[in-house]
Amino acid sequence: MADFLLELRCEEIPARMQTGARAELEKLFRRELDAAGVAAGELTIWSTPRRLALIARGLPLATEAVSEEAKGPPEGAPDAAIDGFCKKAGVTREELTLREVKGRMTWFAVRHAPGRPMVEVLSAAIPAIIRDFSWPKAMRWGAASISTESLRWVRPLSGIVALLDGQVVPCEIGGIAAGRKTIGHRFHASGPITIDSADDYAAKLREAFVIVNHEERQDIIRTGAAKVAAAAGLTLVADEGLVVENAGLTEWPVPLLGRFDEAFLDVPPEVIQLTARVNQKYFVCEGADGKLANAFVCTANIEPRDARVVVDGNRKVLAARLSDARFFWEQDQKTPLAVHAERLSRITFHEKLGTVADKALRVAKLARWLCEEGIVTGDPALAEQAARLAKADLVTEMVGEFPELQGLMGGYYAAKEGLPQEVSEAIRDHYKPVGQGDEVPTAPVTVAVSLADKLDSLCQFFLIDETPTGSKDPFALRRAAIGVISLILGNALRFRMQDVLRKAVEDDLEKFEKVFFGHADKGLGAFFAERLKVQQREAGIRHDLIDAVFALGGEDDLVRLLARVHALQAFVSTEDGTNLLAGYKRAANILKKEGFAAGEGAQALSYTPEAAEKALIDALDAAAPRAAEAVEAERFADAMAALATLRAPIDRFFEEVTVNDADANKRAARLGLLARFRDAVHQVADFSRIEG
């Protein structure tokens, strides 16, 4: 058994690509070994900005010998057939042997592939891995790039270490030959380092100020940053993304704490954090009061002679960035949001859908109407005001610099301007919820604006047929629909979707029909049903039960719909429910065969019913109105309980009564009875849609 070390060295690999590169290296190494019939076993894969490393332990010294046999054409077959077979099998004609198969002499190609030494397998595998390696973006470099066929890598590839049990695996690609020499830290180490084997690799690099294990570097940054913060009496604001990114930027990470001018704390904390994180990759800290402190933690890649020099340099850069941020913050406030909002008329929302100002106006009308109708309990005037201003921050300097602060900045500016709190909160939170699991707003004015904004986007894009297909959803309409559903359910908003959508297209019936029904039932109505199923799947709600309720038609009050679905799901999981469903299916099948439509139920009897027949009639007489009444009152569990009383009578009916009686009267009456039973069940849901 042998241990293998591979190191691929290059100029600085972008931090964001290192995780993917490790996976790619593992995938390609396994592919190569699989092709040679060797199990790669457990692999260790590490990365730094300047190298990818792989250690495979316990590899065999040689692959197994294999012999393969292929049956060819019979003796005397045309030459072309025999030559073709030789070519396919990769043998010469002289190497073929004849054997008898079912009395006919037949050509066979027998190939003995002897076991190959592992070193030979790896010699071929390493160049193949490098050539086939897929980077998000790759480049050419150097003199060889006079041809576009030259090797591509993420940045210039500069060295390869390949050692199998301490012996160099000879191979070469792009003018780089594998060897045992590597280099250490760019500044703390000089000259080449000679690696003996996989065993001393990490230790020798450590001596040369390179921690090759990325997880160890992440750990140093995570705990080190927390420690320097604690030493200053502060708490680090944890940020795992920054931990990984900084580990991808350093071979010898050294977290250092610095301070910035306290005066910058006037700027909203989100802005400071974003400035520090996005532009400079710094962590921020909180004081004992939980508020953002005037401190940052940067991660150096050296043990500096004097840490104060490095920290001071970083402080200056951050100060310049924060000055810009403060300039934006102050500049933006010189203009009221309403004036910023005027500039939205210069921003295209979508080439077919006018400007953002047009959108804001539509949303404002709809938000106001939602409040006026009492669908949302907010103040209509405030909802309209908030919606008119909600997008204004898109033209501010700050959001221009940090687009992810949209909403938040508008909220701050509205508050600074002294607008009502409901308005500033609605501006701040109107993008929420962003996808499933995000916090759902509950403040009424916010709910009105958020709902109106999302409904408007959905209607407008459906109107111009820009609907999501497959993995493509460029306008995030699925997320918008999930947002609408979450707002409705989270706030128990009661309304018929059709009414609201009609209002959203300004009562234009033609537009409404286009939006709601679309082409071939691909309208917004079906889209919401689909999204509801997706959204409810996480809550463990069965999609067929949602279909069963939707199939009744006309139910587009989502709160009521789900209440019904919940009751139904509880019911069908009981023994009564299962049996009732079986009885229902039997009845429905008979009726279907006889072409019995709904509503052909009760008829006066011209004969004396059998006991089981009478029992079912009595049970229906009692249960059907009870179920109907309960549904009306939205007591769906009670409706289910009413249906449950039918279970025993229907079972008995099928056991004791012959539906297909010779007497046509009896037969008609009994089919009618089954139809009554089916219709009673349909008051709750279309059981034919229920699976199982």
Added chain:
Amino acid sequence: MSPAPPSAAASRDPARSFQDMILTLHDFWSANGCVILQPYDMRMGAGTFHTATTLRALGPEPWSAAFVQPCRRPTDGRYGENPNRLQHYYQYQVILKPSPPDIQELYLHSLAAIGIDPLAHDIRFVEDDWESPTLGAWGLGWEVWCDGMEVTQFTYFQQMGGFDCKPVAGELTYGLERLAMYIQGVDNVYDLAFNTAGVSYGDVFLENERQMSKWNFEVADTETLFEGFRRAEAECLRSLAAGVPIAAYEQAIEASHLFNLLQARGVISVQERASYMARVRDLARSSCEAYATKMTPEWQVKYPGWSLV
């Protein structure tokens, strides 16, 4: 005879003089095989526009050059009131074709030459890819950080004028004022020592920034600018037709700068902006393309088997 004046290299003090820092870079890159060029005598937004970069990045011939290029970014003007922002500043540009294997080491040595010690300062290569739709160009590389500050853009050109670079050139663009502020330890660009004889950057450029900011934003006659744009565009096309693509390229640079001035004057609407940018892009690309096409036969004589595409 009076004693000889002090000779250059020995007395250079890059840590205390902006011009000495530039001269030290010249010394360094000259010693490493670059031709030291003077700035291109036209207004342009970045050193990359210099023909020594764009046009020379095309074709198979080796090329190493270093030069200072004044850059004009009209919208960045702050009337001399912002300590970091200028409408006119300097880039130091190095182009090495093909990119040498030790280009990063060379670059780090150049930093050491102007006084940046990599064990005292945290030097980092942080991903930053470069793209210029105007020039039909892109490349991969980094921004180089010194204690968190971007001091250099480092790019391996992959395409220029829409053509694959064969071979690839390495381009280094040093932000000279930033570097000098860092090395001299000053927080305001106007406080930089321009030389060791008491002349500051402000002495040289403060009034210029005030007047030029005013001109860029308030004074420049927009009709003249529009007319200039149209003329540059027409002249570019005429030059292309006449088979002088270098002259055409100059007109593309001119049009590009006039467009930037019109932007600063705020007379180009959002809708028009895209169309103007497309016009400039077409001029620049056509010029690069015409240059490469015109030169190709010559290149192919020297490099048999080489092809443009």
